[in-house]
Amino acid sequence: MKRTHLPLNALRVYDAAARHLSFTRAADELAVTPAAVGQQIRALEDHLGTVLFRRTSKGLELTEEGRAGLEPLREGFLKFEESVQNMQAGQASDRYTIAAPREFYAQWLAPRLAAFRAESPGTRFQLVENENADFTEANLDVAIRLIDGPGDLEGVELAPARRVVVVAAQHGQEPPDxxxxxxxxxxxxxxxxxxxxxxxxQALSSAVAGLGRAVLPYLLVEEALEQGKLVAIEGPDEGRRAYWMVAPLPQWRQKKVRALVTFLADS
Structure with a gap:
């Protein structure tokens, strides 16, 4: 069924004017001029084909038609507000769906999510292995990707783009070719x-196992270097790609996403 076009701005003005029974006080509430309120009311009356207000010696009064439409209208506005709150529920949610490479999750992200949850008890995480998953299909909040930059998405670089050539610790003195x-x-x-x-x-696991040298993002191998599993034989040097946390603008604006982005970027 085709829906009737609703002049929502004019209806909001009508509601304010009906509550105050004054175009001036309605204008103050809506931060517009009394003339603008009058224009919206006249346009609404023309649209509906009925008179909503009449002026009397005592001031502004609602007509019978105006009173008849007021209660259902206010119920409708309450439904609108409820709908918006439901759509914004994710902003206040303590649940995150995150896409990240498996190795990056294990080496860097997991301990930081644990620290984040320690500060925000009750937080829940759902991890998606495919960092290139579609945001809508996977219902993602954010993704972490090894990329040149965020492209069309909003994003923050988790660490500068640096790369290092590593080899297993047992080969440190005589690295294989x-x-x-x-x-x-x-x-x-x-x-x-x-x-x-x-x-x-897989390159990281292969290097730790002693299968040869590998060129890897420094952020990914930093822990293995500190633990003595790997040694750096070149670098770290400036690289081209870095780990970015990215999301489309609507997700990026969510309070919960901003909180996580800020925490991880400062880690």
Whole structure:
């Protein structure tokens, strides 16, 4: 069924004028001029084909038609407010759906989410492994991606783009010539890959296992370097890609997302 066009601005003005029985006081509430209130009321009366107010010696009065429409209108505004509150419920929610690479979650994100929840007890997280998942289909709040920049999304760089060449600790003094290659991390000129993997996480595991050298984001291997599992034989140097937390603008504006972004960016 085709819905009738509703002049919502004029109806809001009508509601205010009916409560105050004064165009002047309605104008003060709505931060407009009394003339603008009068224009909206006249336009609404023309739209409805009926008179809503009459002027008497005692002031402004509602007509019978005006009184008849007022209660259902106010019930409708309450429904509008309830609808908006329901749509904004995610802003006050303590639930997050986050897409992040598995290896980044294990090495960097998980302990920081634990710290965030320690400060905000009751927070719940749902993790999606595919960081490139569609925000709408996966109902994501945010995603963490290893990218050049946020593109069309809103985003914050979690750490500067730095890369490092690492090798297993047992090979630190005499690093092997073998290289571990993965998409997005070109090997040095003249180097040949002896191990080809699909992502940074597999490259990290391969390097820790002693399968060769790997060029990896410094943020990803920082903990392994501190624990002595890996040693850096080059770098860290400035890189091209960094881990970004990104989201479309509507999600980015949510209070809960802003709180998480601020916490992680400061970690």
């Amino acid at each position: 073998e290289w571990i290659a993965w998409p997005g991390a070109p090997l040095p000129e003249g180097a040949e890959a002896t191990v080809q993997v699909g992502n940074a996480g």
